[in-house]
Amino acid sequence: MSLQVTAMVLKVFFPSCCSSADSGILIGRWISEQNSAVVLAVVHFPFIPVQVKQYLGEVQRVTKVSVSVLGSWSNSKQEKEESLSEFLEDLGTIFCHEPWIQISKEGDSKFWSCSILQKHSKNPQEEEIILVYYDQRKVMLSHLHPPLDTAGQRAEDASKLSAIFDTVARSQVLFMTDRYDEGPIKLTHWQSDGVEASIIVELLKQASVPACMLLTFLLSLLSGICRSRVLKFWPLSFLWSKLSTCEQLGHRLQHLQVISSNKKAQNQNQLMRKANIFVSLLIDVALGILLMSWLYRKNRIGQLADTLIPVADHVAEELQDLLQWLMGAPAGLKMNRALDQVLGRFFLYHIHLWISYIHLLSPFIEMILWYVGLSACLGLTVALCILSDIVALLTFHIYCFYVYGARLYCLKIYGLSSLWRLFRGKKWNVLRQRVDSCSYDLDQLFIGTLLFTILLFLLPTTALYYLVFTLLRLLVVIVQGIIHLVVDLIDSLPLYSLILRLCRSYRLAAGVKFRVLEQQDGKPLRLLMQINPLSYGRVVQTYRLPTYSCYPRDSWASLCKKLFLGELIYPWKHKGDKQN
Amino acid sequence: MAEQRRFLSAAGVPIALRRRQHSASCRELAVRGPRLQLRSLSAVTSAVWLAAYGLFALSENSMVLSAAIFITLIGLIIYLHFVKIDQESLLVIGSLGIQVTSSYASGKESTTFIEMAQVKDVVINEAIHMQKVIYYLCILLQDPEDPQGVSEVVPLFQSSKPRLDCLIEVYKSCQEILEQRKTVPQSNEIK
Numbered sequence: 001m002s003l004q005v006t007a008m009v010l011k012v013f014f015p016s017c018c019s020s021a022d023s024g025i026l027i028g029r030w031i032s033e034q035n036s037a038v039v040l041a042v043v044h045f046p047f048i049p050v051q052v053k054q055y056l057g058e059v060q061r062v063t064k065v066s067v068s069v070l071g072s073w074s075n076s077k078q079e080k081e082e083s084l085s086e087f088l089e090d091l092g093t094i095f096c097h098e099p100w101i102q103i104s105k106e107g108d109s110k111f112w113s114c115s116i117l118q119k120h121s122k123n124p125q126e127e128e129i130i131l132v133y134y135d136q137r138k139v140m141l142s143h144l145h146p147p148l149d150t151a152g153q154r155a156e157d158a159s160k161l162s163a164i165f166d167t168v169a170r171s172q173v174l175f176m177t178d179r180y181d182e183g184p185i186k187l188t189h190w191q192s193d194g195v196e197a198s199i200i201v202e203l204l205k206q207a208s209v210p211a212c213m214l215l216t217f218l219l220s221l222l223s224g225i226c227r228s229r230v231l232k233f234w235p236l237s238f239l240w241s242k243l244s245t246c247e248q249l250g251h252r253l254q255h256l257q258v259i260s261s262n263k264k265a266q267n268q269n270q271l272m273r274k275a276n277i278f279v280s281l282l283i284d285v286a287l288g289i290l291l292m293s294w295l296y297r298k299n300r301i302g303q304l305a306d307t308l309i310p311v312a313d314h315v316a317e318e319l320q321d322l323l324q325w326l327m328g329a330p331a332g333l334k335m336n337r338a339l340d341q342v343l344g345r346f347f348l349y350h351i352h353l354w355i356s357y358i359h360l361l362s363p364f365i366e367m368i369l370w371y372v373g374l375s376a377c378l379g380l381t382v383a384l385c386i387l388s389d390i391v392a393l394l395t396f397h398i399y400c401f402y403v404y405g406a407r408l409y410c411l412k413i414y415g416l417s418s419l420w421r422l423f424r425g426k427k428w429n430v431l432r433q434r435v436d437s438c439s440y441d442l443d444q445l446f447i448g449t450l451l452f453t454i455l456l457f458l459l460p461t462t463a464l465y466y467l468v469f470t471l472l473r474l475l476v477v478i479v480q481g482i483i484h485l486v487v488d489l490i491d492s493l494p495l496y497s498l499i500l501r502l503c504r505s506y507r508l509a510a511g512v513k514f515r516v517l518e519q520q521d522g523k524p525l526r527l528l529m530q531i532n533p534l535s536y537g538r539v540v541q542t543y544r545l546p547t548y549s550c551y552p553r554d555s556w557a558s559l560c561k562k563l564f565l566g567e568l569i570y571p572w573k574h575k576g577d578k579q580n
Numbered sequence: 581m582a583e584q585r586r587f588l589s590a591a592g593v594p595i596a597l598r599r600r601q602h603s604a605s606c607r608e609l610a611v612r613g614p615r616l617q618l619r620s621l622s623a624v625t626s627a628v629w630l631a632a633y634g635l636f637a638l639s640e641n642s643m644v645l646s647a648a649i650f651i652t653l654i655g656l657i658i659y660l661h662f663v664k665i666d667q668e669s670l671l672v673i674g675s676l677g678i679q680v681t682s683s684y685a686s687g688k689e690s691t692t693f694i695e696m697a698q699v700k701d702v703v704i705n706e707a708i709h710m711q712k713v714i715y716y717l718c719i720l721l722q723d724p725e726d727p728q729g730v731s732e733v734v735p736l737f738q739s740s741k742p743r744l745d746c747l748i749e750v751y752k753s754c755q756e757i758l759e760q761r762k763t764v765p766q767s768n769e770i771k
Contacts, residue, residue, distance in 0.1 A: 009605060009675040035675070128604060130676065160695055513691040514671065514679055516602050525603040527673070532691055 009128045010116060011036035012101060013164060013529070015136040018042050019105075021188035023074040025091060026101065027056065029065055029167045034160050037070050037101060038167050040136075040174055041189035049094050063170045071101030092117055099127075111520040129524035132514070135531075136190035138506040139168045140175070142531050143268045145510055145542060161512055215260035219253065226250075245385040248487065251548050252379065255281060272543055275496040280545065284379035284490060291383055292376040301373055305366035309358065312394055316355045319397070323347050326465065335461045343465055347401055354397045381487045388483040395476045402473035403568065409466040410566030412455055419452035470563065494543035498536065505533035587746035589613070590714045595740050597749060605674030605757055609750050612667045613740045616660070616685055628652050660686040665739040670750065674757045678702075678719060680736060692734075696761060698722050700730060702754045704747050715744045717751060 013028075013036065024044040030037050043052060052069065059067050072091055092100040100117040114129045144165050175189055240246045255277045295301055327344035329335065376383035392399075421427060422445070427438035440448070501508055509531045517526040534542075562569050582600040589595050593614055600608045632648030664685040671679040677695040684690075700720040707716055717736045723729035742750075 011676065130603075130606075130673070132676075160697065511693050513681075513693055514673065514676070516606065516608065516671065519602050525606050525673075527676075532693065 009035065009130060010099070010101075011130045011132060012103070012114065012524075013038045013132045013134055014103075015039060015041075015190060016133045016528075017136055017190045018073075018188050019133075021073070021075060023076070024072075024188070025052075025095070026070045026073050026103070027052075027067055028070050029067055029171075030070060030097070031160075031163055031167075034163070036160075036164075038164055039070060040067065040168070040171050041187045042073050043069075044186045044188065047186075053095075059171070059174055062173050065167055065170050067171065067174070069095035069097055071097070071103065074102075074104040076104070076106060103131075110518060111523040111526075114524045130527060131524045132527045132529050133517075134164075134168075134529045135506075136168060136175070138531055139165055140172060140190070141504075142506050142509040145508065145534055145538070165509075209262075212260045212262060215256065216262070219257050219260060223253065223257075226253075243389050244484070245382060245389055247548060248381055248385040249378070251491065252281070252284075252381070272494070272497055273545065276494040276543060276545055279496040279499070280491070280493065281379070283495060284381055285377070287380035288376045288378060288383055291380060292373065295373055295376070301370050302366055305369050308365055308369075309362050312358045313355065315394075316351050316358075316397075319351055320348060322468065323351075326468065330464065333460065333464070335464070336458055339458055339461050343461070347404075350397060350400065381490050384483050384487050388480050388487075391476065391479060391483075398469070398472045398476055402469045405462075405466040405469040406566050406568055409462050412459060412462050413566055416452065416455050416459070419448050419455065422448040423452055466566065488547045492545045492547045494540060494545060497539050497543040501533060501536060501539050506531040508534045508539060510534040510538065585746075585749070588743055590709075590712065590741040590743055595742060595746070597742070597746050599749075599753060605760060606672070607753050607757060608669060608671045609753055610667055610669035611737055611740045611742055611746070611750075613665065615666065616664060621656075625652055657686075660684065661688055668737050668740055670736060670754070672754055672757045674760050678754075680719075680734070682739065694719060694721070694734065699758070702751065702758060704744070704751055705733075705735075709741075714741060715747055716741070717747050 011034070018039070018041070021042045022044050024042045025047075026037075026039045027041050027043055028037060028039040056067050056069070059065075092102075098118065102115050102117065103112055105112045112131065114131060116127050116129070142165065144162050146162075174187075259274055259278050259281075295304075323344050326335075327340050372386060375386065418428065421435060422440065425437055425440070426435050428434075429436040497508070511532045512529050513532045515528045515530065517528055519526060559569065582598060584596055584598045586594060586596050595614070596612045598610045598612065600610075602608065628648055628651065632644050636642065636644045661684060665682050666685050667683045669681045669683075671681070673679070675696060677693055678699055679691060679693045681689055681691045698721050700722040702717065702719050704715055705718050706713055716738070719734040719736065720730045721732040721734065723731035737747075737750075
């Protein structure tokens with residue numbers, strides 16, 4: 001057991017606002033595990049010790065922070081007074097606290113002298129003292145974010161710094177007493193310079209409660225209508241599930257419900273989420289109204305409607321040219337004439353039907369667009385979703401061709417694989433889910449081989465049609481995907497948190513940083529503790545809002561496999577959709 | 581008290597190590613790399629502008645020149661603010677923690693503070709970097725569940741990469757302060 005006389009270090013966290021306070025006693029919290037004292041305020045002379053103890057008891061009851069008298073503080077503008085120092089030591093006996101910290105400042109000197117009185121220690125040791133200045137307001141308002149990867153493990157082993165932040169944050173009630181209050185005790189600590197309220201902010205706060213109640217009532221009406229039985233019939237429910245506009249509107253409805261609920265936010269996360277949703281909605285609606293004002297000026301809607309039909313016609317013409325090319329000798333490949341003509345004519349007829357349908361609608365297009373454009377005032381995301389739906393509707397024939405081509409190709413591939421097994425004398429055992437050998441009759445073998453040959457030689461034609469229509473479909477899917485990505489970005493970006501990080505960076509703290517101030521020999525080490533704000537990447541990661549869609553759920557390998565086998569692909573599925 | 585010594589980095593570039601002792605348990609060690617040289621800056625700018633002028637002569641489009649100016653400015657700002665690290669410093673405060681700061685050429689400082697309870701030890705390790713084997717100083721973080729385990733390794737001085745002689749100086753200074761905390765719990769038991 002080595003008896004080394006080593007320095008035990010005592011840390012005193014002193015608020016920078018109390019540096020110019022008059023003499024008095026220090027109150028705060030003593031954290032014995034860390035050998036540190038967090039000073040929260042200075043109580044000035046004259047005071048009655050009993051009243052101070054009473055006050056501290058009250059504060060302790062309300063804030064659940066063990067506040068006690070830590071020591072004495074003397075700020076002598078003239079030379080050091082001997083009687084004062086004795087008086088201060090005597091105070092140590094009245095408020096017995098172990099250890100009793102004495103800090104004294106002379107005149108305007110930056111270097112303070114600190115000493116510790118330990119009455120009950122058996123071996124007196126030289127304690128080194130570190131004086132850490134902190135900004136009370138910033139530490140009180142900031143929220144410490146633990147490192148992401150260890151959030152679960154470190155929960156019990158709370159870091160030392162979070163204890164300090166916690167102490168200051170929970171003692172908020174202590175900071176509410178104003179220095180001009182007439183009371184038995186006069187305190188110095190951080191003061192708010194009066195509630196910065198403009199009349200507008202106060203009015204908004206008063207008006208927000210009835211506004212929230214009205215909004216909740218309207219939303220409950222709306223959700224009641226949405227859930228009513230009328231809209232649940234088969235064609236309508238199918239339509240609602242396919243249109244992304246309805247999904248987006250439902251999502252925004254949920255957001256509105258979150259904001260307008262009357263429950264106050266319990267913790268920081270809920271408060272930030274509410275604020276983020278509110279700002280996101282506001283920006284969305286503002287951008288939507290901007291878009292609307294741009295669209296409705298100079299009759300742009302009319303121009304858009306006028307160009308829509310020619311564009312649809314043009315697309316149909318291009319498709320017809322493509323099919324004529326496929327029916328000839330595409331890229332020099334020789335197709336099976338009969339099958340080629342059948343498929344080509346089938347698809348051409350479809351295009352003809354589609355074009356007649358579009359032409360039927362053409363007188364109404366402008367009016368429909370005009371009314372649909374009005375819904376852009378609900379938000380830019382809604383407008384983008386409508387655009388995505390319009391693209392889907394206009395390219396519906398491409399989707400149909402893709403489905404036909406894929407189904408044909410899929411049938412062919414399955415037929416080929418099964419007949420290939422027959423060709424080799426094997427069979428798929430459904431019970432055992434494996435390939436078994438099987439003895440076929442001669443006529444079975446003959447017909448099987450014949451069919452296999454037919455399917456094999458017809459494969460290139462079907463494969464080519466499938467390839468062409470799959471590529472077109474993928475193009476449309478990519479365009480829709482980009483639009484949905486933008487919508488998701490607007491939905492999930494935590495704008496309020498980002499603006500907070502920009503303007504009031506001390507509110508979101510990743511940790512602290514220390515700066516060493518000027519030192520003088522013989523005086524305690526002086527450090528300044530500042531808040532280290534979170535990086536922007538972590539702000540987005542921590543506070544991003546959840547969205548309703550998930551990204552390509554198939555990996556590239558499974559996507560390629562599905563394409564090869566001819567299974568239908570829906571890469572941009574939404575969460576909550578049943579798996580096929 | 582401050583002292584400064586010159587060393588070489590792993591790439592042969594001259595660096596300077598500055599040690600300051602603020603108090604018995606607080607030391608600051610700063611490694612400063614070479615500043616941005618005017619001649620390399622002028623060389624890069626001239627090369628980019630010559631290339632842009634050549635393109636302009638070929639294509640007769642004045643947008644090329646404005647694009648070149650824009651790219652040079654944006655590239656310089658990005659380089660100074662995100663890439664060029666002037667000084668890396670280590671502030672060891674016994675009983676509080678270790679603070680690692682990187683100062684960029686534009687004045688930006690990025691700081692990380694590791695509390696003393698999480699620090700297991702400061703060691704010199706070897707690593708294979710590109711085609712070389714270099715020594716680097718790192719802080720080992722304690723695993724909260726396993727007292728013998730290491731949860732994370734935080735490498736220091738990654739941009740200046742000092743050689744072993746400089747690292748040994750820094751290592752000795754750090755260990756002097758880290759040793760103090762090992763003896764402190766014993767004196768608690770004596771009480």
